[in-house]
Amino acid sequence: MNGKTGVICSDVEQSVDDVINFVGKEISFAMTLALGKPILFINELYRRAKEDPSIKLNIVTALALERPQVKGEIEKRFLSPLVDRIFEGTPEFDYMKDFRSGLLPDNVEIFEFFSKAGGYLNTPAAQRNHLSSNYTHVIRDAIDFGCNVFGQLITSREINGKLLYSMSCNTDICIEAIKELRKQREAGKKVAIIGEVNTQLPFMYGDAIVDGEQYDILLQGPEFNYPLFGPPKDSVSLRDHAIGLHVSTLIKDGGTLQVGIGALGDAIAAGLSMRQNENKEYNQVLKSTGITEKYPELIKNIGGTGTFRQGLYGSSEMLVDAFYQLYRSGVLKRKVYDSIPLMKLINSGKLAADKIPDNIIELLIEIEGISPSLTEKDFTMLSEYGILKEGVEFANGSIVGHDISIQADFNRQENLKAIKALLGKRLRHGKVILGAFFIGPRAFYEALNSMSEEERMQFGMSGVEKVNQLYGDEELRTLQRKDGRFVNTGMMANVFGAITSDSLECGRVVSGIGGQYNFVSMAHALPDGRLVMMIRSTRMCRKKVKSNIVYSYGHTSIPQHLRDIIVTEYGIADIRGKSDSQTIEEMLKITDSRFQDELIREAKLNGKLAADFELAPEYKQNYPEKIESLLKPFRDEGHFAPFPFGTDLTDEEIAIGGSLKQLAAKKKTAVAKCLIAEIFKPVPKLAKSYLKRMQLDKPGLGKEMILQKVVLSAIRANGQIGSEDNTLA
Template sequence: MQEPGRFTRIEDSVDALIARVGKKLVVAMPLGIGKPNPWINALYHRAKADPEIDLWIITALSLDRPHGRSLIERRFLGPFAERVFGNYPNMDYAEDDRRGRLPPNVRVSEFFLKTSAYIGNASVQRNYIYSNYTHAVRDALTLGVNVYAQALAVEQTPEGPRYSLSCNSDLTRDAIEMSREMGNPLVQVGVVNRELPFMPNDAVIEPELVDILVDDPAGTHTMFGTPNMRVDDQDYGISLWTSTTVRDAGMLQIGIGSLGDGIAQALITRDQDNASYRAMIEALAPGRTPAWAQLDPFKEGLYGCSEMFVNGFMALIDAGVVRREVFDHEGLQKLLNAHRITSTPDAALLAALAEDKVVSSPLNDADFAMLRHFGILKDEVSFAGGVLTLGDQSVPARLDDPAVSSALSEGWLGTKLKHGRLIHAGFFIGPNAFYQRLRDLPRELLDKIDMTRISFVNDTFGHEGIAVAQRQHARFINTSMMATLLGAAVSDALESGDLVSGVGGQYNFVAQGQTLPGARSVMMLRAWRTNSAGKPISNIVWSYGHVTIPRHLRDIFVTEYGVADVRGQPEGEVVKRMLAIADSRFQDELLAKAKKQGKVEPDYEIPAEQRQNLPEVLEARLAAFRASGKLPDFPFGTDFEPVELAAAKALMKLKRQRKSPLALAAALLRGLTRPVAKPEVLERLGLTKPKTLSERFWRALVAGNL
């Protein structure tokens, strides 16, 4: 007989939900890959078929399989998507929303968008909810959310199945607890996806918290894998400079994409091949390596605390760079930070606990539980009536007595502190190899990864003490699209008001960088980009009609040309330091605007050594390291096959050429008149023997770019 609230068919669970909640459904789901795609598709199609159902979906980062627009893009992406994305199902509501085809009884709101995917989409832009990540639950509940649906991982144990929030522990517990506090408990739906890696610790969810649990084979599917992107010279320049801001024994937060991979590669090189690392930094600015730059290998290692657990972090853990374990106890962590104790329990550790009054004397029940939990005392030790007992031996439970500490160190103590964490994170997403690595991790290492609440990771409110203790020397590294010359950052939207992505956790991390002792906020940006007309333009501007981070929170900016530490600096000095990391093609124009506004002296001139901020100079300075393999295109592997990489390179050239008729014509001429350099690319794209005029045209363009 089936238990109440437990279902083996998705459609039955939808019936049960409607019977329980009614036809007014405000459904929240996690961002990214924690959505139960088949389940939400079933509910969405039920609403499409029944106009009486009022469905409002509130979520973020709805991810669909890549699809090409042109013939050539579809031929390139088709086989790749089949291989990489397997049976991953698109979310039908997202596709209809993108095409403007949502039925009138369905509404979709997101608080973070797939980057640039919805610029100009009126429906998506109109229904967007502008929330900090840490406020997403609060804001969603005020809109009447009555259902929270999430994909779950499952682990079989002798006692029965255990369930895990896996990739998205970020918002779920806060949503359950806050809805109860508001007197309107939501219905928690969990859909098992056996492809999800089972994550322990805070990710494990008690079955009684799941009102509707669905274990239907249709709920299991390939996870959305984000292929590693190529780390180019611009990315490596930014990443190398950023890595010099990271302190040993500190905390690290990074994001996804080529910059995240570049930083991870730079930090690994710094630790494992320090001579090459120092040579790279010297090459970036010959004779001008800043005195503050952190260049040494890591003695103690780093701890990760990041809203997103990404492939780069896994590489840092595997390389032993992220190796500084932290513990969920403020007093214990402070003693470790001060190097007054080590991770090996001994008499000195016991004495330090007593001296700083981390434990009482004599011990109480809570103290004893703490000592057992962290492995300071062996599990075999018992406690009663103020006495510690091991076998037929007993001692008074007073750690402030040197004789007791000495006695306990003879066989009563554990061999190593337990329950240390290498990383706290709210959600994860990455390439397929990353997911497989998580599935294959030894349990001892997996237990050191704690997927937990975003309210813990992205904020310090309510847990300031442990945050300060664990997050020493924190570096919160984020990315912006643009920055103003006065130190504001533009990261999520255009001055037109169109949302590009979302603020996510950026504000919270910047705020932590300003408030935690010894912490810094590091904002990375590419100094220049190519606009829609194919023209290079500066990403450092005088001003912009929208900012994500206001300039009173300015801290450290990094481009491929260097580091600008602008925290607490006068306006004029901020301008000079930002000019020093701007692309030299735009420095004169920026300087003229600053002089016009009186922000720098009329006779100020940019130093000659800062006038070499040019792409070709950067390329030359990194060329030797590129050639030697020290700066690989894909430091942590790629889902693309060699022929696909060659094809992708040609197609990217072609995309840029579309903005220039002359460049396009030149490529066409080359393709028609020269031998094909890589015929396997044409074969991969089905252009070896073109049958139509369109195919002949595409063949010539692709061949002209090989």
């Protein structure tokens, strides 16, 4: 600001003063989604607006990270100690606390383009202020909205004597945001760019590396190194594992994977890890569940059930912990390079990351990757990727180094022969994944931080304009993302293959479209790409089971003409290139059987199925009990765990949480019946640790005694204790 950039400051109040004095009191403050928000700066900016009504503050962002809201006494007893432990030391967003409490002042408004699923369903102000925008269009729309101040959380590290900065967890829209705001400045507009430096953030490479001069103010100091927000993992149910197991068969060795956060992402990673490291057991599960028998051609043509010899490359807007787990398990290991000639040779099997062939120069000349008369640009490429050894220089048309001088004219055979002595052994600067943002449990951040620099460099970060689409460098990205499997989650699907992911038909936003459309589009644009949409077949609505596969619905996120593959816990519907009636038949096969007859009736009524159509008997057994019976024996052997990659929860918390979740899903009459039965039962010894965790091991009379019985009925119904257990002494 005022011609100065890269100003290091430790006084957040002074930085806000500087921004207001420069920009004025009409501020549209933009910050990225999730982890990359500058908490201390926005809290101070909000405090100033709260105290001064003459300041008009718009906050434009997405996915504000909040501690879970506690409702009711039992939730308080269960969640409060857990929340205090997991989020210890992480500051909260003051504007969100006031927003949730209804205390947001009139001069402050919040606009979000993406939110936690269901987090704002019953919040009219958030519904009215939702910004509907594809992830790749967010910056364009934010500029149109009038954003004039941008802030993000970044990290720093001294490398070769120079202090460098990294966007770390959020390159997503931040790279483009800074670029576009600088353009606004060049056009004469007053804008401010703030970086809040937190050294707890993993220092990521790739396009995440930035010069401090790109920011007007860099907030640095011990107070900014607060612990990062690290949400615990969701538990993975058996039906989620069933979905992940089906998806794992659709992933091709040597291909590309995109997957999102949450239980289904962990389920896919668990299935792929089992395929890699317990392949015999994996194939036994596929046989026992009938998956390989049902889909032999589909699996053969686009996926596989063998181990990953080449491995997978990750190309995903979100670098989730699941990718780190796949890296650890030896699945995520296919390296790609930012070079079209190298990718052509790698994809054709003529070059490998760990072996540079003796005839590499001839191969590159043959595909016009370099000129026979080597140019300086050619030499730079060969050196950068390790094709030529370190310590080699290009001077006066010759390659010089290691006591050798070779004319860079490869039309001559003697030069081709001589260059072999200067070839490297393996390629450099390969990436196993390209992501745009990340968030996960604190253990995930610690894992990234504990990697060597060389290892972490394999985890590239860039903007969504690169990660989420092919535009701009189509040939290279197509080569890198070969056999792409873009796996996304939807809430509902209709029988024609259209997907509902972000909003309800009444217009209320559940989350936002995010980057889903981009990945759908890319899956169809790539010659060997496939889109895989995961849908849980049913949901609980007012304690009643409803189908997530419907005949029609009043809102569509992904239209039916972009249908491809849909997976539920009951199977795989490969519906790309199929007629409407064929699509409906495939969708019925993966629908819960409690809802198949009604869908068939409606399809026949509308002439979309033949009047004499009948669903084959083997697909009329799609019930939850079937999934339970097929997978529970394997869970009992240690597979398909609720937390396949660990958790921040204790064993008692896992058991109590699962029990309370099941209790909440029951009808009031069933809950009352269980509670009445529990009142007349003694307290079992095995319940002691659970009751102690809930501070109900020594209840007082009245309310606490009832709460104890509620908890006991829940954990008994969930199988944690049985009627035969002895009572407490």
